[in-house]
Amino acid sequence: ALKAIIVRSANDDVYTEWVYPGGCLRPYMFDSYSANMNTWNFAPPDPDVVGEQWETLWQERLENSAPWGIGYISNPLQGPYWQDRSLSADFDRVKCAVMVIGGWSDCYPTALLRAYENLQCPKKAMVGPSGHWYGEEPVAVPGPRVDTRPIYLRWFDHWLKEIDNGVMEEPPVTLFVRRHSPPAARMPLEEPGEWRSENEWPLARQEDRSLFLGNSSLDESAAETNACDEFPYHASSGVASGIHWGGGIMPWGMPLDQRHDDANRIAYTSAPLEEDIEVTGTPIAKLFVSSTARVAYFRVKLIDVSPDGTEKLVRYGGLNATHRQSDVQPTPLEPGEIYALDIPLKTMSYVFERGHRLQVNIAGADFQNAWPVAEPGVHSIHRGGEHASHIVLPIIPRPANPLPPCNLQQLPPADPEKLLTPTEYSVTRDMIEQAVTARMGVESGDANNHLELQSAFTVNDREPAQAVLEAEGRFRLRRDQFDIEIHSDERTHSDTESFHHSVRVRITRDGTVYFEKDWSVSIPRELN
Secondary structure, eight states: OEOOOOOSSSOHIIIIIIISSSSSSOOOOIIIIIHHHHHHHHHHHHHHHHGGGGGHHHHHHHHHOHHHHHHHOOOOSOSSSHTTTGGOOOOOOOOEEEEEEEEESOOHHHHHHHHHHHHOOOOEEEEESSSSOOOTTOOOOOOOOOOOHHHHHHHHHHHOOOOOOSTTTOEEEEEEOOOOOOOOHHHHHHOOOEEEEEEESSSSOOOOEEEEESSSEEEOOOOOOOOOEEEOOTOOOOGOOOOGGGGGGSSSOOOOOGGGGGGGHHHHEOOSSSOOEEEOOOOOOEEEEEEESSSSSEEEEEEEEOOTTTEEEEEEEEEEESSSOOSSSOOOOOOOOOEEEEEEOEEEEEEEEETOEEEEESSSSOOSOOOOOOOOOOOOOSSSSSGGGGEEEEEEOSSSOOOEEEEBBBOEEEEOOGGOOOSSEEEETTTTEEEEEEEEEEEEEEEEEEEEEEEEEESSOOTTTOEEEEEEEEEEEEETTEEEEEEEEEEEEEEEEEEEEEEEEEEEEEEEEEEEEEEEEEEEOOOO
């Protein structure tokens, strides 16, 4: 039987955490991921690994493979397709010892820590500062880098070899508590902060603090009278948001100064902090909203405002309000009616420093991270009185008796010359068509294993239902036996009624077309 595992960078719920967070399709699934996976899934196995049977195995692969994007676009609601692929359907299935490991700059710390909280087996958790890498990888950013291999060795020595090395007597949770660093398009080589051991997750000493939305302010108490703030839905909101965890161009694609999005949002800002405040856990925005539309998306950002006015995006969350009760059966909004929404933000561990200000801003889109909903509209955030919208922050006081410091093997920072640099990452606005396009491109590998990805995603403020994402993947694999190129061309677009996805995979072998196949699917919009 399986005795122990280590899980890095994984989902507990593939629907909510990966493909349709908040009930909206994540563009990343098609701007780089699906085209990338097509080039790999339709490529031959490496003869250097599998030997002479490579061609037989390849034929089986070509006959039985289909683009992953077909399944993604065909299942816009929570259901068996996603639950069969998700741990959250039944955490109790896991009986072996589990260590989860991740980084705050990666896609997965929320899911990993939620899984840790729900698992009933022997378990440990570690979340550092980095993105989609193990801490010891030479390109792991942001640092500080640590060598996690000795941690893995002790874990498996204990569970597989029954060596009594004390690993389960140590604090089970290790966290990196982040501090402010200036926003930039690329992840920094290192972030300020500190490593800390904890006895549990969520932290037992958590003290929830509510900050209420006021007249452009973030206040300790709610106003006595009702008020509301209106803002129009612009499908192109989110130019400065970057791509969640960098997506296909990491370590690039990070959030910029959020003031670039001033025109497309409403913001609520606190007074300067009189002392440092640590937020470790999962913030929840509790909003009272209404809209002129039947379908509306609300994007909430928690921002650290520096004394010089720079706005750093710390954490975020979003919800298609038709999913307010269920991801299985969304229900439309009644225009003008007020609804209560609970919008969890991504899990975090961050210190807002003395003299800085906290800000909550809200928009109707975040186009690089959530496919725009179809209906134009004007949204309202209600505040004060019986509709006191607020955010709940998990505040962590300093422990009365701190645990011993983490015993981690420090490594030097990553070499910036070895970090991937995209061939393109741009966001441009067409003032005549009222459209915004995000373009990205990346190349990696060498002459024998060379990958190229390119995409363009265009959204339209005048007609938000009309969005188009085109992506290309090219993978060249050269061995003594062959010179093979796999081409994947995809087009994903939406209109008022449906989502459409078409794929062509074309393979050449030694310059001659060897395989070619097309797929296409159209799926009715489900209040999205």
